[in-house]
Amino acid sequence: MMKRIRIATVVLASIFGMTCLGASSDEGVKIIKISAKRFEYSPQQIMLKKGVPVVFQLTTEDRTHGFNIPSMNLRTDIVPGKVTELKVTPQKAGELDFFCDVFCGSGHEGMNGKITVTE
Amino acid sequence: MDFFFVQLSDTHWGFEGAKINPDAKGTLIKAVKEVNGLQQKPDFVVFTGDLTQTTDDTSVRKARMKEFKQIVGELDTKVVHFMPGEHDAALDKGETYKDFFGETHYTFDHKGVHFITIDNVCDPTGSIGEEQLEWLKADLAQQKPDANIVVLTHRPLFDLYPQWDWATRDGAKAIDLLMPFQNVTVFYGHIHQENHHMTGHIAHHSAKSLMLPMPLAGSVPKRQPIPWSASEPYRGMGFRNVLSESKRDKYQLSEYQIKEDARI
Numbered sequence: 463m464m465k466r467i468r469i470a471t472v473v474l475a476s477i478f479g480m481t482c483l484g485a486s487s488d489e490g491v492k493i494i495k496i497s498a499k500r501f502e503y504s505p506q507q508i509m510l511k512k513g514v515p516v517v518f519q520l521t522t523e524d525r526t527h528g529f530n531i532p533s534m535n536l537r538t539d540i541v542p543g544k545v546t547e548l549k550v551t552p553q554k555a556g557e558l559d560f561f562c563d564v565f566c567g568s569g570h571e572g573m574n575g576k577i578t579v580t581e
Numbered sequence: 582m583d584f585f586f587v588q589l590s591d592t593h594w595g596f597e598g599a600k601i602n603p604d605a606k607g608t609l610i611k612a613v614k615e616v617n618g619l620q621q622k623p624d625f626v627v628f629t630g631d632l633t634q635t636t637d638d639t640s641v642r643k644a645r646m647k648e649f650k651q652i653v654g655e656l657d658t659k660v661v662h663f664m665p666g667e668h669d670a671a672l673d674k675g676e677t678y679k680d681f682f683g684e685t686h687y688t689f690d691h692k693g694v695h696f697i698t699i700d701n702v703c704d705p706t707g708s709i710g711e712e713q714l715e716w717l718k719a720d721l722a723q724q725k726p727d728a729n730i731v732v733l734t735h736r737p738l739f740d741l742y743p744q745w746d747w748a749t750r751d752g753a754k755a756i757d758l759l760m761p762f763q764n765v766t767v768f769y770g771h772i773h774q775e776n777h778h779m780t781g782h783i784a785h786h787s788a789k790s791l792m793l794p795m796p797l798a799g800s801v802p803k804r805q806p807i808p809w810s811a812s813e814p815y816r817g818m819g820f821r822n823v824l825s826e827s828k829r830d831k832y833q834l835s836e837y838q839i840k841e842d843a844r845i
Contacts, residue, residue, distance in 0.1 A: 528706065530743070532744045563706065563746055565671035565705040565706075566705070567635055568635045568637075571746070
């Protein structure tokens with residue numbers, strides 16, 4: 463049963479062009495640090511190249527936030543005191559929205575950003 | 582037996598923003614007046630969440646809930662059912678809300694219709710959670726396949742527009758549990774506008790806000806309220822009266838706009 467679950471996880475990661483990483487990232491892969499705090503991300507605009515993998519290193523300055531890229535079906539919590547890493551390889555050019563999906567107060571609705579993927 | 586109930590939603594009591602709603606302290610009062618003036622008297626009123634605007638200050642939260650309760654206490658209707666939105670409950674997991682309004686998920690029966698209130702906001706991730714889903718499953722196990730079931734909730738149970746957080750993370754699990762029942766209708770709020778959607782044979786109807794209207798999903802780059810229109814005051818704000826027709830197992834909706842001259 464455990465084997466089946468592991469196989470399913472890898473397949474999903476391939477479909478959406480992403481992999482969840484542990485504490486360390488692959489050598490040579492560009493790291494993009496993203497900091498969250500009520501009610502903004504820094505940076506809010508991220509430029510990526512199609513087919514080029516990057517690692518997002520996500521941290522929060524205050525409380526738990528979410529990081530959700532709906533068009534990639536990708537999300538994670540950003541928990542205080544922890545660096546959360548996500549490896550992303552965009553598969554097509556265009557603009558992708560990301561937003562906080564953990565309610566964090568008055569202003570939560572405006573906590574979002576944009577990823578621009580170029581050829 | 583036929584009956585009416587009124588749905589009001591997203592009153593966001595405590596919201597301030599003159600460009601969005603210069604009558605922030607008057608709109609809910611006008612709505613109460615209009616509900617009291619309806620020719621088709623409702624058997625009860627439901628508020629589908631975001632009764633108050635969120636705040637970090639517990640004393641302010643309590644004051645807003647107290648004021649809200651006083652205002653809606655003027656409703657002529659004897660029975661009023663409440664449920665929280667994320668603005669009421671997500672920052673303290675519903676603790677303050679429960680002190681004022683009671684449980685965040687519950688059922689009640691009225692003239693042959695089984696109403697189920699689902700809480701998808703006390704968890705700040707916008708989830709129902711396994712415990713409540715088990716509770717829902719157990720409640721539905723007592724219902725016949727042709728039972729008339731109405732679900733009241735705050736966030737859409739389906740993925741209306743996840744890019745704006747207009748979804749419930751595990752809403753599909755609730756829909757799966759409801760799917761075997763032939764007569765299910767969902768009334769919800771959160772998106773501050775009318776929307777009518779089908780998931781299979783289950784109808785989902787969202788209500789307008791009584792504080793700040795929102796644009797159509799994805800129609801503008803940012804999720805921001807629609808500014809107040811001086812030429813069309815209260816545009817996009819209102820409430821609905823729902824006629825439950827037992828003979829036809831369906832619901833007839835009547836939408837009401839807030840009137841500028843309504844006074845309590």
